[in-house]
Amino acid sequence: MAGQAQFEELARQLSAIGAVKRDMGRILPSDCPAGSAAVLTLLGRHGDMRMSKLAELLAVDMSVTSRHVAHVAARGWIERLPDPADKRSRILRLTPVGVDRLDDLYRRTTHLFAERLSDWTDDEVGQLIRLMTRLRDSFGDCRTSAVRIPEPAAPVVEETTLTTRTPAST
């Protein structure tokens, strides 16, 4: 267990990391804000999925997810297919145009990082990724009610876990 001074410092770093995020946002195309980019990225990485699953990966409320998805769908970057197993649900899928868009995003971020992190070693970047992932896990425990979600490798079936959405108004 770490000490208080460290916690305060970590809090400071988390607060300040926003500057890096904003820097990343500046290289995005004007019609593709960070939220849209995140949707494309996650669909590209995990494959087709439902809204609820995407909301979970984005770690935002489903209502927020719905807005982002509407944005990218309106531009033809994804399609929303009906789910044969559940008529309430919709399956999200990248379109070919969306894949192109995603490739463009990859080029942009790679270029930015290659420039900014030119003096970082492969190992250092790996360490940072590992620790940030762990941090998210440690915090994620609370909203997923202590349920581990073991990162499926494929566009998988279902995950009837507690989802990230506005609590049903009792």
Next chain:
Amino acid sequence: MAGQAQFEELARQLSAIGAVKRDMGRILPSDCPAGSAAVLTLLGRHGDMRMSKLAELLAVDMSVTSRHVAHVAARGWIERLPDPADKRSRILRLTPVGVDRLDDLYRRTTHLFAERLSDWTDDEVGQLIRLMTRLRDSFGDCRTSAVRIPEPAAPVVEETTLTTRTPAST
């Protein structure tokens, strides 16, 4: 130099770290949003300073800093003293009430982290802090026009570097 796959993963982690920040924001008092907390924290750590210096530490535009500062000043947590050396400038200083407020914030964040990071070692937290600091440095290079700012230990005089503000409208 790291590879493209790593850069994409890092971009993903940066995008997702927002969930942790929001989690931190939820434990704050309702009259002290994250922006206000950051102002108090930086004044507590670095001592009295001018707006421009604070804007630089916050890594946001001076206009944004002005808003945050107005918020905390309105609540009596800081005072804005005239700068004898420059009548345009104002020296920011925590009030005793502000110090109390800051102590409360420290208690809250420490409690949160102690709970969430109970299984982290001191060394792991230190590693994460170190790498996040380095990441900010690597990105910070661009807006401070490649000038290293060597973190003064005391409420220091001046830093006539390129500041963080809206570019003067030519």
Next chain:
DNA sequence: TATTGTTATACTCTATAACTATA
């Protein structure tokens, strides 16, 4: 003229709550 700081405006992201259509 240039700089410090303030303010007005606009945009993005987010959560809450109410609503629909299914289950």
Next chain:
DNA sequence: TATAGTTATAGAGTATAACAATA
């Protein structure tokens, strides 16, 4: 009754640009 998703609304954070006072 409960769940998947949508939409309306409100709040926080940010940047841009125009402005006032001073250097």
